[in-house]
Amino acid sequence: MALSRLSSSSASRCVDLLINPLAAAAAAIPRRLISSDTTPITVETSVPFSVHNCDGPSRSVETTPKELVSFFKDMATMRRMEIAADSLYKAKLIRGFCHLYDGQEAVAVGMEAAITKKDCIITAYRDHCTFLGRGGTLLECFSELMGRKAGCSKGKGGSMHFYKKDSGFYGGHGIVGAQIPLGCGLAFAQKYSKDENVTFALYGDGAANQGQLFEALNIACLWDLPAILVCENNHYGMGTAEWRAAKSPAYYKRGDYAPGLKVDGMDALAVKQACKFAKEHALKNGPIILEMDTYRYHGHSMSDPGSTYRTRDEISGVRQERDPIERIRKLVLSLDLATEKELKDMEKEIRKEVDDAIAQAKESPMPDPSELFTNVYAKGFGTEVYGADRKEVRSVLP
């Protein structure tokens, strides 16, 4: 039944339903069921997986209409959020560092589709969308970026320090590569607790050359930890292209004794398939490296125009050929899971949601001055703590 629906065009179907009420009853206006339709669909990934020391998953990915539409919605939300953050930064409502993820949404969304909130994710500073994927809200994001009370870190962390421990998101780290050993530590805890969950430690092509990655990988492999190292290769470490930074930019092979898989990171379905494969592998055989071939449209951060080390043609080329959201849009339309208008309406809704969240975040007050001294310790023993003028501002750490 699913296949016959897929072949008719929207216009002819509407006419069919008017002329043929029985068909109307039978078809039951199919598109209204999209959001909960879990009829399996199989899609082939357009780019094959490259493998290192393993067999790799099949290119046929199982999905459902519900999942595909949710991919579209989630990625469109992430995209809109990052674009809005760009404007807020230029309006000086966001200060300091702001590293945007637009272009890379498929990695966050595909990964979530393959795992549960009991699995852990840890990433670097380009973390807004990863946080959203783990169940964070737009309000928490924008409030944190603007340094307000309603922020996920109460305004004390900023753009690079989002966390959501209750759904296994461990941040949010500013120092390049530092999150990798931490991620292996999370995997150690999972193995120790025997809870059959895995940790995804994300890093970039720049961090891929960090020594601590190899140290952590070595121990993780010796101890068979359920650690999955994910290189989000957007081909530029700040302004340095991968061919200038790495003797071997085949990051999925750099684990040497650890198996690796290279994935089209602009294809949410390929990402999902790879993460599913990686989770099964890690639980049975220990660490595996995933290299997500992805791209960021913005510069490294808001202080980087992103055009001094790559051409505008390259950026617009990727946007035209490989944009993750457009890819899912085309898939959804070709499978007749929604009309163009419905998707556009969804995007309008999302835009409104984002605008509302920003408005709400702007209303959120700055943290109380007393928050300066909270959470220094988990257990402070009543030690004294001082402000800039120690005789004027002092407090006690509970």
Added chain:
Amino acid sequence: MQAIDHIINSAAKSNYMSAGRISVPIVFRGPNGAAAGVGAQHSQCYAGWYASCPGLKVLTPYSSEDARGLLKAAIRDPDPVIFLENELLYGESFPVSAEVLDSSFCLPIGKAKIEREGKDVTITAFSKMVGLALKAAEILAKDGISAEIINLRTIRPLDRATINASVRKTNRLVTVEEGFPQHGVGAEICTSVIEESFGYLDAPVERIAGADVPMPYAANLERSAVPQIEDIVRAAKRACYRAVPMAAAS
């Protein structure tokens, strides 16, 4: 911070461990301390950390003259030098004399500069805080307090002579730094003065430093985590026992 092992164990200690056979004439330079809104992991001040390590020289330029003269001196110096700059100062301009622009202009390492002479209270500062201390001096002058501002320039070796001479003249001391207070630069200066010039002190030493917490991101919290001009003014007044306005004569 990832490279600190090499700075301490490979650079600072080599000349000593090899009895002078391996010297390390290297300069490590870069921004130090807090910028604006960069959060906890990007606001660390290393002045106190490096200055506690024998074998290192630690320089903290404030003005363009400092930056030029001290950097050349650092490069010419045969020992490992840590050159702590400040990201926010990169954007500030300072007037310089023709002498400074000369290609061989060099400043001595280990000598502090008296940026502003005064007679009532000594205020020591380095890097960005020198600017704040100078502004504080203007405000104090209006209240009849003449502050002597010392731009430390070198944290290690500390110019104890200049600091002590100044305190022996003014009898009061306020130390200012942006980093964490415990075991910081101000703590060492205070001890030096107590060891060498205790009898000359007419008031306890005042210490202004960064708040004893990781740097918060929110703008209001960040502001209260970093010394402000009013903090320096308040501390100087306390050192001069002028914290409470004097009662009007009846």
